[in-house]
Amino acid sequence: MFSPTPAADPLFLRAMLESSPDLIYFKDKESRFLRINRALAKYFGLNDPSEAIGKTDFDFHSPEKAQERFNDERCIMETGTPIIDKIERQTQADGKTVWVLTSKAPLCDEKGRLMGTFGISRDVTLLKEMEDALWHERNLLRNVIDNVPDFIFAKDTSGRYILNNLAHAHFLGKTSPEEVFGKTLFDLLPPAAAERSHADDVAVWESREPMLNKIESPAPQQWLSTSKIPLFDTRGEMTGLVAISRDITEQKRAQEALEKTNAELQRSREKLVRAVEELRAVQLQLVEAEKMKLVGRLAAGVAHEVKNPLAIIGMGLEYLNGQSFADPNIPGVLEEIGSAVQRADSVVRELLDFSAPKKMDRVPADVNRLVRNALRLVRGETAARKVAVIEELAPNLPPVRLDAMKIEQALVNIFSNATHAMEEGGKLTVRTSTRQVTGIGANISQSDNFRPGARLLIIEVLDTGRGVPEALIGKVFEPFFTTNPTGKGTGLGLTVTKTIIDLHGGTIEIKNRPEGGACVTIVLNADTN
Amino acid sequence: MKKILIVDDEAGFTRLMKLTLQKSGDYEVIEENDGARAWETARRVRPDLILMDIVMPNVDGGDAAARIQKDPALAGIPIVFLTAIVSQKEAVSGGLIGGFPFLSKPVSLDALIACIKENLPR
Numbered sequence: 001m002f003s004p005t006p007a008a009d010p011l012f013l014r015a016m017l018e019s020s021p022d023l024i025y026f027k028d029k030e031s032r033f034l035r036i037n038r039a040l041a042k043y044f045g046l047n048d049p050s051e052a053i054g055k056t057d058f059d060f061h062s063p064e065k066a067q068e069r070f071n072d073e074r075c076i077m078e079t080g081t082p083i084i085d086k087i088e089r090q091t092q093a094d095g096k097t098v099w100v101l102t103s104k105a106p107l108c109d110e111k112g113r114l115m116g117t118f119g120i121s122r123d124v125t126l127l128k129e130m131e132d133a134l135w136h137e138r139n140l141l142r143n144v145i146d147n148v149p150d151f152i153f154a155k156d157t158s159g160r161y162i163l164n165n166l167a168h169a170h171f172l173g174k175t176s177p178e179e180v181f182g183k184t185l186f187d188l189l190p191p192a193a194a195e196r197s198h199a200d201d202v203a204v205w206e207s208r209e210p211m212l213n214k215i216e217s218p219a220p221q222q223w224l225s226t227s228k229i230p231l232f233d234t235r236g237e238m239t240g241l242v243a244i245s246r247d248i249t250e251q252k253r254a255q256e257a258l259e260k261t262n263a264e265l266q267r268s269r270e271k272l273v274r275a276v277e278e279l280r281a282v283q284l285q286l287v288e289a290e291k292m293k294l295v296g297r298l299a300a301g302v303a304h305e306v307k308n309p310l311a312i313i314g315m316g317l318e319y320l321n322g323q324s325f326a327d328p329n330i331p332g333v334l335e336e337i338g339s340a341v342q343r344a345d346s347v348v349r350e351l352l353d354f355s356a357p358k359k360m361d362r363v364p365a366d367v368n369r370l371v372r373n374a375l376r377l378v379r380g381e382t383a384a385r386k387v388a389v390i391e392e393l394a395p396n397l398p399p400v401r402l403d404a405m406k407i408e409q410a411l412v413n414i415f416s417n418a419t420h421a422m423e424e425g426g427k428l429t430v431r432t433s434t435r436q437v438t439g440i441g442a443n444i445s446q447s448d449n450f451r452p453g454a455r456l457l458i459i460e461v462l463d464t465g466r467g468v469p470e471a472l473i474g475k476v477f478e479p480f481f482t483t484n485p486t487g488k489g490t491g492l493g494l495t496v497t498k499t500i501i502d503l504h505g506g507t508i509e510i511k512n513r514p515e516g517g518a519c520v521t522i523v524l525n526a527d528t529n
Numbered sequence: 530m531k532k533i534l535i536v537d538d539e540a541g542f543t544r545l546m547k548l549t550l551q552k553s554g555d556y557e558v559i560e561e562n563d564g565a566r567a568w569e570t571a572r573r574v575r576p577d578l579i580l581m582d583i584v585m586p587n588v589d590g591g592d593a594a595a596r597i598q599k600d601p602a603l604a605g606i607p608i609v610f611l612t613a614i615v616s617q618k619e620a621v622s623g624g625l626i627g628g629f630p631f632l633s634k635p636v637s638l639d640a641l642i643a644c645i646k647e648n649l650p651r
Contacts, residue, residue: 311636
C-alpha cells in the first residue's frame with residue numbers, strides 16, 4: 001500500500017519532474033537554475049535536465065525576456081509575494097512562439113530561509129488562440145451591429161435589454177449601449193409608446209411566432225418597420241426575443257410623395273384622356289362638318305336638279321287632275337305618277353336633312369325620358385303594325401351629357417326601323433342599363449372607345465322581326481342601305497343614327513338574335529358630366 | 530281676278546303653273562323666266578302677289594325679292610318663295626326664308642292656292 005507521507009515527498013517530486021507536461025524550475029537567489037523538469041529541458045532544447053543547472057534565463061531567452069523574468073524573481077524575493085497566473089508569450093528553442101501561464105513563488109528551506117524562487121508554467125497556446133478567436137468574433141459582431149444603421153436589440157423574458165447596438169442606444173437618447181443594458185422599455189420610453197411596444201413583445205412571447213415588418217410610428221412624422229423574433233435555448237425554452245427595427249421615415253415620405261405624384265399623374269391622365277376624347281369628338285365633328293359641307297352641296301345640287309323636274313311633273317298632274325279621259329285607266333296611272341313624285345320628293349328632302357350641319361348641344365339628360373319620348377313619336381307606326389312595346393328601363397339612371405334632340409332622333413330611327421322589320425306585328429323591347437368597363441377583355445365588345453373603370457350607359461333595342469341577312473350586317477350603317485321594300489324609307493336613317501352616336505363618342509352595333517329578330521346596342525359613356 | 534307673277538328659270542314649270550292656276554278662273558298668271566328681269570316685269574305688270582324661285586342664274590330669287598321690296602312703287606306686294614332646296618324638317622316647320630314665306634317644290638295645287646290666298650292683301 002502506498003501512503004502519501006512526507007517521507008514520500010522526494011518520490012512525488014521526482015514523478016512530477018519526470019512526467020508533468022508543465023514547465024517546472026527551481027532557481028537560487030541569483031536566478032540560476034537549481035533544477036528543471038524534463039518538459040522544460042525539452043522546451044530549452046536540452047537532452048537532459050541536468051544540462052541547465054547553473055545557467056540562467058539569459059542563456060535561453062532573448063535579453064529582454066530574460067531581464068523581465070529576472071526582475072520578476074527579484075521582486076518575489078524582496079517582497080515575498082508570489083506571481084500567480086501571469087500570461088507570457090515565449091519563443092521556444094525550435095523558434096515556435098507559445099503562450100504560457102506562469103506562477104512563481106519564493107523557495108525556502110525547512111527553516112523558512114529564502115533560497116531562491118520556483119515556478120511552474122503551462123502551455124496555454126491553444127486556449128489563448130481560442131480566446132483570441134472568440135474575442136475577435138465578439139468584436140466583429142459588436143462592430144457589425146454597431147455599424148448597422150438599423151436598431152438591433154435583444155431582451156430577456158422580463159423585457160430587460162440584454163443586447164443592443166449603438167443606433168438603438170442613440171434612438172433611445174443614450175450615448176452607448178451600456179446605458180440601455182438591463183433596462184426595460186418603461187425605463188426609456190414615454191408610457192404610451194412603451195406600452196405599445198411591450199404589447200408586441202408579449203404577443204411574440206405568447207404566440208412563440210415572429211412578428212415581421214410591423215410598421216409603427218413611435219413619434220409624429222417618424223415611422224419604423226420592426227421585426228421581433230422569439231429566442232429559444234437548446235432545450236426549446238423561450239429566453240427572450242431579438243428585434244431589428246429600421247427607420248423608414250424617408251421611405252415613407254418618399255412613398256407619400258410618390259403617391260401624391262401618382263394621384264396627380266392620374267388626375268393629369270384623366271384630364272388628358274378627357275381632352276383626347278373631346279379632341280376626338282371635335283375632330284370627328286370637323287371631319288363630319290367638312291364631309292357634310294360637300295354632301296350638303298351635292299344634296300342641294302341634287303335637290304335643285306331633281307325637284308324642279310318633279311315640280312313640273314307635279315304641276316302637270318295637277319293640270320290633268322279632274323279632266324275626263326277616254327281611257328278609264330288614266331286617272332289610276334296619274335295617281336301612280338303622283339305617288340312616285342311624292343316618294344322622290346321625300347328622298348331628296350331626307351337627303352337634305354342628312355346633310356344639314358350637325359352641331360352638338362350637350363346637356364345632362366335622362367335617357368329613359370328620351371326613350372319614352374321617342375317611343376311616343378313612333379306610336380302611330382307601332383300601332384299600325386300591331387307591334388307591342390315593352391319598356392325595361394333601369395330605374396335611377398345617372399344623367400348623361402348628350403344632345404337630347406339628336407339622341408331622340410337616333411332612337412326614333414332605330415325604333416322605326418325595328419317596327420318596319422315587323423310587318424306582321426311583333427314585340428319591340430327597349431332596355432336601358434348601366435355597366436362598368438372591367439378592363440382588358442372588357443365586358444363590352446367595342447372597348448376601344450371606353451377606358452377601364454368608365455361607367456357605361458347601355459340602350460338595347462330588340463325586335464322580333466325578320467333580322468338582317470348575315471352577309472349584309474356590316475353594311476347597315478352605310479348610306480342608302482335598306483332591307484325595307486323599295487319605296488319604304490330612304491336608307492339614311494341608320495347612317496344618321498350612327499353619326500349621332502359617333503358624335504357622342506359612343507358605339508352602336510346590330511346583331512341578329514338567335515331566337516329571331518335583331519338587337520341594336522348603343523353604348524354611351526355615362527361619365528361625361 | 531288677282532294677278533300673279535311667277536319668276537322661275539324653269540319655263541316648263543311656269544307654263545304648267547300658269548295653265549293650272551288659270552284653270553281655276555280666279556287668277557291671271559304672268560311668267561318671267563329670268564331673275565334679272567323680275568323687278569322690271571313686276572314694275573310693268575304690278576302683280577297682286579309674286580311667286581319667286583330662289584336658285585336662278587344671273588340674279589337669284591333672294592336678290593330679286595330684295596330689290597322689289599325696296600322699290601316704294603312695289604311696296605306691299607307679297608312675295609312667296611318657291612324652292613327645291615328645302616329639307617324635310619324645314620318643309621314641315623312652316624317657317625320663313627329671309628323673312629318671306631315659302632313653298633317647297635314640288636307643290637300641290639291645294640297647298641299653292643291656300644298659300645296664295647293666305648298671303649294676298651285683303
